[in-house]
Amino acid sequence: MRKIVLFMSVSLDGFIEGPDREIDWHMVDDELHGHFNEQLAAMGAFLNGRVTYELMAGFWPTADADPASTGPMAEFAHIWREKPKFVFSRTLERADWNTTVVRDVIAEDIMALKAERRGGLPEGDLALGGAELAAAFMRQDLIDEYRVYVHPVVIGRGKPLFTASDTRTTLRLAGTRAFGNGVVLLHYRRR
Structure with a gap:
């Protein structure tokens, strides 16, 4: 069965964005972006909130x-365009770029999506992004x-x-990785 994997960047003090929605403090260099590309290319689909x-x-x-755009940015553009996406929104009427609009997080529907092995999604886990959507899944x-990618700021x-x-x-540590720019990946799995 597929897994739901939350991918999020945070500041050291736990914020995903500043008070005006700014993310200019994210320290994504070619090394980190290459890592993101490798991880996200292996996913079966992206699950995001509207924002x-x-x-x-x-x-x-x-x-x-x-x-x-750098090489890793151009590579990710291709990954993002091609990958199936599910956007969870009660207000969005339609979405482009291989995207399905889903109105609510319904556990039975998510479990069915995790179990789907044919007829739609490519192999791979489901990448979850967005704090509000993550809270609904939690x-x-x-x-x-x-x-969780902790940025040194x-x-x-x-x-x-x-x-x-x-x-x-309750989680167990699956691994850590420090990147050259000071970002640290904390990877946890459910017990």
Whole structure:
């Protein structure tokens, strides 16, 4: 069965974005971007909330045509365009770029998506992105792995990765990796 894998970058103090939604503090260099490409190319689909999807759709469809894009950026543009995507939104009417709009996080539907092996999705786990969507998945105990990329910056305030919750999930460390730019991957799996 496929796994739901949360991929998120956070500041050292636990924020995914600043108070004005800025992410300019993310320290994504070619080494880290190459790692992201390797990990995400192996996924079967991307699961995003509307805000994350719109951020991605506003840049990645044509990023490989931009002369300012690095090699890893151009590579990811291709990965993002080709990969099936599910955007969870109650307001979005339609979405392009191989994307299906889903209205709600319904545990039975997510379990069916995880079990799907034919007729639609390529092999691979499901990459989850977006703090609000992650919180909805956490409330229903649907996340199998957490891959949190901690950036060596304290931004003081903004949107936290994890909000208050009544859900408790015990995890085990699956691995760590330090990148040359100071970013550290913390990889956890459910017990």
